[in-house]
Amino acid sequence: MRTLTSKEAEQIAAKLEAEIKEGRGHARALIRWQGRIVASYGIRRGSRETSHDYVPKQIFLTFRETLDLARCPLTKEGYFEILRQRGKLA
């Protein structure tokens, strides 16, 4: 089964220009829209690749949409449009 990797979690954060805050044990990505934090998730960094399959629910996407966000088909603007449609921005 396909899983989301830490690299993909980092790619999503970079694409959304998320702020990375270092915390206890791992980092957190804070996703902002018009200056407001609208979603966030933890990024685990370690020597062993670890699953980040918890990310989609935290950024209000399906697994498929999250993969698209990491791999490019889904743009930053497209992501926020999805959030707007799902009532996560207002």
Next chain:
Amino acid sequence: MNGNVAIYTSSAGSSVFRSSLASSTWHQVLYLTPGQAYALPTELFWLDLPEDPISLSVAVDEFADAAELIPLRGAIRTTIGLLPGEPYTLLRPIPVRIEQVEAGDFLAEFDEANIAISGETYQEAFQNLIAEILNAFENFSTEEASLGPEPTRHLKVLRNYLRPQR
């Protein structure tokens, strides 16, 4: 299973257990060893545990046999009942769900606040979730005026469970 606290065979985890022994919130215990998880069929046990992790592991295994503990598989529900060394007061136990997704991949979740994280063992996922909850609480608290609708709701949920110590 409600009102559980966890004990672990690692040195970090065993400190959680010892702390829990000193807590009045210790009612039911979930025993986790690498690759194994047990639920206690009764309400309260008291153990004299050795300090070193290897002896502790043996003691827990022997106790599991003696108490006829129930091996757990898949998802378990437990609570975070302690925050040792953290500058927060726990207002009530935080309900947690931990699921083994596959070998070496465990997902821990506090669903009400939409906070989740993974780990390579039950123990690591549990510990990572505690860290993630506290990180989220601090991130959201310091930027309360800049939160969107979901983080605002999640901060409200977290405040039902956590309060900074004065």
